Amino acid sequence: MNNRQSVLMEALPYIRKFHKKTIVIKLGGHAMVDSAIMNSVVQDAVLLHYVGMRVVLVHGGGPEITLKMKALGKEARFVGGLRVTDEETLEIAQMVLAGKISNMIVSMIAKNGAKGVGISGNDGGLVIAEKMPLRKMMVGDEEVEVDLGFVGDVKEINSNLLETLLDAGYIPVISPLALDRKGNDLNINADTMAGEIAVALKAFKLISLTDVDGVMNKDRTEIFHRLTLKNVDALMSDGTISGGMIPKLEASVNAVRHGVEGAHILNGNSEHNLLLELFTNDGVGTMITASMISL
Numbered sequence: 001m002n003n004r005q006s007v008l009m010e011a012l013p014y015i016r017k018f019h020k021k022t023i024v025i026k027l028g029g030h031a032m033v034d035s036a037i038m039n040s041v042v043q044d045a046v047l048l049h050y051v052g053m054r055v056v057l058v059h060g061g062g063p064e065i066t067l068k069m070k071a072l073g074k075e076a077r078f079v080g081g082l083r084v085t086d087e088e089t090l091e092i093a094q095m096v097l098a099g100k101i102s103n104m105i106v107s108m109i110a111k112n113g114a115k116g117v118g119i120s121g122n123d124g125g126l127v128i129a130e131k132m133p134l135r136k137m138m139v140g141d142e143e144v145e146v147d148l149g150f151v152g153d154v155k156e157i158n159s160n161l162l163e164t165l166l167d168a169g170y171i172p173v174i175s176p177l178a179l180d181r182k183g184n185d186l187n188i189n190a191d192t193m194a195g196e197i198a199v200a201l202k203a204f205k206l207i208s209l210t211d212v213d214g215v216m217n218k219d220r221t222e223i224f225h226r227l228t229l230k231n232v233d234a235l236m237s238d239g240t241i242s243g244g245m246i247p248k249l250e251a252s253v254n255a256v257r258h259g260v261e262g263a264h265i266l267n268g269n270s271e272h273n274l275l276l277e278l279f280t281n282d283g284v285g286t287m288i289t290a291s292m293i294s295l
């Protein structure tokens with residue numbers, strides 16, 4: 001077999017295993033800074049769709065929201081990886097996420113020959129959230145409680161709308177926004193949203209595309225290719241994990257704990273990493289599973 005033949009043959013068992021399985025792919029804002037690279041991610045997603053997977057995209061857009069805030073003279077503040085969201089910030093997030101990024105992804109899907117449908121958690125009662133309770137954080141030596149504002153905790157997912165779209169052959173593109181039970185708007189972390197959606201859809205995989213090669217050790221010299229829930233727990237408590245990696249790993253752990261077979265974190269800035277992670281024996285990023293089983 002030549003090289004090209006062996007690459008295709010290596011993919012075959014995976015293509016067979018993933019056929020008709022649901023895969024939730026989270027496109028992180030940091031992996032969407034270059035439109036050529038983003039197009040390659042969308043191409044991969046369309047390929048997965050055409051080899052028979054049920055593909056759901058959840059997008060972020062944190063860096064772009066921060067840019068828009070700066071342009072309007074507002075400073076962005078994060079607590080535990082979550083954006084402190086006042087009314088004006090919420091409006092900016094809605095404009096950037098649902099108004100711009102979602103549309104852009106749907107157009108890219110169309111250019112690559114499939115049909116995307118852009119929705120947010122607000123649509124059809126997809127995601128019901130509740131304003132997050134006060135969060136504790138350390139300021140110097142002192143623990144203070146911070147109100148994150150219009151930031152939501154996901155309480156309920158009604159996946160009927162998604163199942164209907166998937167059954168009809170569409171690729172849903174979901175913005176991380178939701179309503180509470182009274183219809184008030186909330187900003188949701190995109191990783192949290194993707195994890196909850198993966199659980200509700202009983203997805204086989206949750207893949208998070210970001211701007212680092214995977215989960216790394218404390219001095220960021222090495223990546224962990226395989227982690228169990230126990231390993232993640234240890235990394236979370238020894239300070240190895242910080243910033244935006246916190247909600248990413250919390251979402252991965254939540255998904256795997258509730259039946260998703262594997263949560264993957266990989267670099268979306270390297271072209272076609274998604275295909276390499278799914279269809280090669282070694283993969284490229286970090287795979288989190290309940291225990292050390294081979295998938």
Ligand SMILES: Nc1ncnc2c1ncn2[C@@H]1O[C@H](COP(=O)(O)OP(=O)(O)O)[C@@H](O)[C@H]1O
Binds near residue numbers: 062217244
């Ligand atoms: N142990 C770790 N390994 C890798 N990245 C980490 C780790 N701890 C914190 N991070 C940070 O998490 C970031 C990814 O999260 P985030 O910025 O929210 O990305 P995205 O916008 O793609 O969701 C990385 O750029 C890195 O700075």
Ligand SMILES: CC(=O)N[C@@H](CCC(=O)OP(=O)(O)O)C(=O)O
Binds near residue numbers: 030063081093176188
């Ligand atoms: C509450 C909260 O933090 N919401 C996020 C939503 C976007 C997001 O999560 O984007 P990334 O995946 O690119 O980080 C925010 O406002 O930035």
